[in-house]
Amino acid sequence: MTATTADAPAAKKRLSPRKRAQRFRIVQYALLGVFVLLAVLFADGRQLVSVFFRPDVIIKTIGPGLARALLNTLIYTIGAFIVGLLLGTVLALMRLSSVAVNRVLATVYIEFFRGVPAIIVFMAFGLLPLAFPGLSIPLDPYGTVWVALGLVAAAYMAETIRAGIQAVPKGQLEAARSMGMPLGMATQKIVLPQAFRIVLPPLTNELILLTKDSSLVFVLGLTGEAYELTKYGRELATTYANLTPLVIAGLTYLVITLPLTFLVRRMEAQARKAR
Amino acid sequence: MSTVAPTVPTGLREDEIQIYDLHKSFGQIEVLKGISTIIRRGEVVCVIGPSGSGKSTLLRCVNLLELPTSGRIFILNQEITDPDAFADELRTKMGMVFQQFNLFPHLTALQNCTVAPINVLKRDKATAETNALKNLTMVGLGDRGDAYPAQLSGGQQQRVAIARALSMDPELMLFDEPTSALDPELVGDVLSVMRQLAKSGMTMMVVTHEMAFAREVADRVIFMDGGVIVEEGPPDAVIGNPQHERTRTFLRRVLDPTHVDTGAEDDAYAARHEGLPDKDGDGRTPILGEGHHSAGLGGGGLF
Ligand SMILES: Nc1ncnc2c1ncn2[C@@H]1O[C@H](COP(=O)(O)OP(=O)(O)OP(=O)(O)O)[C@@H](O)[C@H]1O
Ligand SMILES: [Mg+2]
Numbered sequence: 001m002t003a004t005t006a007d008a009p010a011a012k013k014r015l016s017p018r019k020r021a022q023r024f025r026i027v028q029y030a031l032l033g034v035f036v037l038l039a040v041l042f043a044d045g046r047q048l049v050s051v052f053f054r055p056d057v058i059i060k061t062i063g064p065g066l067a068r069a070l071l072n073t074l075i076y077t078i079g080a081f082i083v084g085l086l087l088g089t090v091l092a093l094m095r096l097s098s099v100a101v102n103r104v105l106a107t108v109y110i111e112f113f114r115g116v117p118a119i120i121v122f123m124a125f126g127l128l129p130l131a132f133p134g135l136s137i138p139l140d141p142y143g144t145v146w147v148a149l150g151l152v153a154a155a156y157m158a159e160t161i162r163a164g165i166q167a168v169p170k171g172q173l174e175a176a177r178s179m180g181m182p183l184g185m186a187t188q189k190i191v192l193p194q195a196f197r198i199v200l201p202p203l204t205n206e207l208i209l210l211t212k213d214s215s216l217v218f219v220l221g222l223t224g225e226a227y228e229l230t231k232y233g234r235e236l237a238t239t240y241a242n243l244t245p246l247v248i249a250g251l252t253y254l255v256i257t258l259p260l261t262f263l264v265r266r267m268e269a270q271a272r273k274a275r
Numbered sequence: 276m277s278t279v280a281p282t283v284p285t286g287l288r289e290d291e292i293q294i295y296d297l298h299k300s301f302g303q304i305e306v307l308k309g310i311s312t313i314i315r316r317g318e319v320v321c322v323i324g325p326s327g328s329g330k331s332t333l334l335r336c337v338n339l340l341e342l343p344t345s346g347r348i349f350i351l352n353q354e355i356t357d358p359d360a361f362a363d364e365l366r367t368k369m370g371m372v373f374q375q376f377n378l379f380p381h382l383t384a385l386q387n388c389t390v391a392p393i394n395v396l397k398r399d400k401a402t403a404e405t406n407a408l409k410n411l412t413m414v415g416l417g418d419r420g421d422a423y424p425a426q427l428s429g430g431q432q433q434r435v436a437i438a439r440a441l442s443m444d445p446e447l448m449l450f451d452e453p454t455s456a457l458d459p460e461l462v463g464d465v466l467s468v469m470r471q472l473a474k475s476g477m478t479m480m481v482v483t484h485e486m487a488f489a490r491e492v493a494d495r496v497i498f499m500d501g502g503v504i505v506e507e508g509p510p511d512a513v514i515g516n517p518q519h520e521r522t523r524t525f526l527r528r529v530l531d532p533t534h535v536d537t538g539a540e541d542d543a544y545a546a547r548h549e550g551l552p553d554k555d556g557d558g559r560t561p562i563l564g565e566g567h568h569s570a571g572l573g574g575g576g577l578f
Contacts, residue, residue, distance in 0.1 A: 169375075169377075171373060171375055171377035172377060172379065174340055174373070174377065175371075175373065175377035175378075175379070175436075176379075176391070177340065177363075177366065178338055178340060178366055178369075178370075178371040178440075179366065179367065179370075179371075179391035179395060179439075179440070179443055180363045180364065180365075180366040180367035180391065180395045180443070181363070181391060181394065181395055182363050185394055185395070189390060189394060190379055190390075193381050194379075194380065194381055197381065
């Protein structure tokens with residue numbers, strides 16, 4: 001406190017943190033104002049609307065086709081999520097296994113699928129029937145999409161789930177084992193339920209990412225009935241030589257992702273409160 | 276060592292826990308250096324000793340939560356250290372109560388008490404619940420079956436943990452400092468449950484710092500230090516009239532109400548429990564370092 005009085009003259013020249021923050025805020029608002037002004041001055045509103053929001057195309061885009069595409073996106077995503085969750089859990093347990101072979105296999109799998117672009121995996125997947133003639137994945141095209149997307153999702157989810165399992169205190173497993181539960185039963189009844197509770201928010205985030213990644217499955221060569229949102233938007237955009245359908249398709253993703261984002265926020269807030 | 280235990284299995288039915296020349300090392304550090312003792316049916320044995328002396332390790336070896344480095348352990352005359360033993364089956368016959376309770380937070384008190392009987396012993400749900408309720412009532416929590424662990428006090432949680440262990444209808448019970456993580460005013464309830472259990476004839480092996488409890492309830496007290504049994508015998512002998520200097524030093528510390536654990540001791544205690552290397556850099560292992568032998572009172576509640 002005494003030092004402050006001695007430094008008083010110097011302090012006058014320096015801005016207090018609060019004053020600085022205030023100035024910084026003013027600068028940011030000023031910049032935003034300039035950008036809005038430039039946009040209004042230079043952008044041609046009518047041109048913008050006709051490229052991105054053409055009313056007649058909007059009407060043609062929003063229809064049974066869009067609903068179908070939305071449904072497909074949901075089906076692809078949820079199916080892949082389930083495949084990813086199951087395989088991811090197995091991989092996570094393998095990573096934590098006391099058997100070295102399991103750890104190595106899981107690590108190789110995870111690092112491969114996390115390192116290689118998903119779109120390349122899908123392209124390769126689309127060509128699988130060429131490599132293995134006679135190979136047919138059931139429920140085509142859904143089965144193919146679920147497996148392709150799920151294989152990639154599993155790699156990411158495995159790491160999340162592994163972190164969740166490791167976050168469960170060691171005493172939980174010990175208590176379960178001390179009552180004679182074999183390792184598998186203790187894992188299934190005691191450890192995993194707690195681990196999944198811990199990773200529910202990050203897993204929901206994975207679901208959001210997966211929803212968007214489902215747009216990559218177009219490389220699998222889907223037909224009209226199986227179009228998901230992005231493919232549907234692209235097709236119409238080509239038909240009308242206009243970007244509006246893609247904009248609509250893009251906005252439709254928000255119908256799925258925004259509620260999920262909201263859900264994650266709430267779960268995280270709840271977890272904070274519980275702590 | 277006041278009693279010399281036999282080195283081969285006795286084969287007597289009353290000898291519920293038989294430990295022969297048990298050694299346990301963690302890496303380079305030998306924590307148990309040849310423990311031998313026999314605990315008979317209905318006997319209540321309290322294990323006391325300074326922090327880091329290997330009491331928890333001994334208890335955890337008995338139900339194979341830690342794999343012994345060498346030595347043999349027989350539970351109900353079946354060798355649990357035999358590689359061919361069905362350890363899980365033997366574990367169903369021993370209840371264990373932990374310092375940190377380790378209740379399953381995602382299950383209610385009642386479910387905590389039924390999950391193992393239903394899944395391990397394959398009892399039907401109704402039978403398991405009746406038995407669980409009987410045990411919850413025994414520990415004074417018959418009306419809290421629907422509560423989740425987070426809704427219970429530490430003392431209540433520990434009593435649920437005891438009820439959970441009892442719900443397996445074990446032949447013997449292991450307790451690892453069951454009251455060390457509790458606020459002082461909650462200790463009494465847990466101890467009285469244990470007292471009741473001892474009276475009912477349960478075989479009990481109890482690691483504790485509660486000397487009054489040990490004196491009152493134990494049939495035998497084992498004093499451990501540096502990984503060996505220094506002294507064992509009736510409580511009046513070991514606690515009332517200790518023969519060894521190490522026992523006397525330890526008891527003076529624990530029983531002296533003016534003794535306050537210093538921060539340094541707490542740090543050493545915490546470091547040991549987290550399995551961290553000794554930080555004082557004297558190159559000696561924590562269990563051998565003089566001045567690290569805190570009584571560990573007040574060292575609970577680490578998590
Ligand atoms: N998993 C482990 N890995 C490495 N060292 C360990 C492990 N468990 C225990 N130890 C070490 O073994 C020694 C004895 O530990 P133990 O927990 O058995 O002591 P204790 O007598 O129960 O002490 P306390 O009264 O503090 O509980 C300590 O030095 C500890 O650091
Ligand atoms: Mg201990």
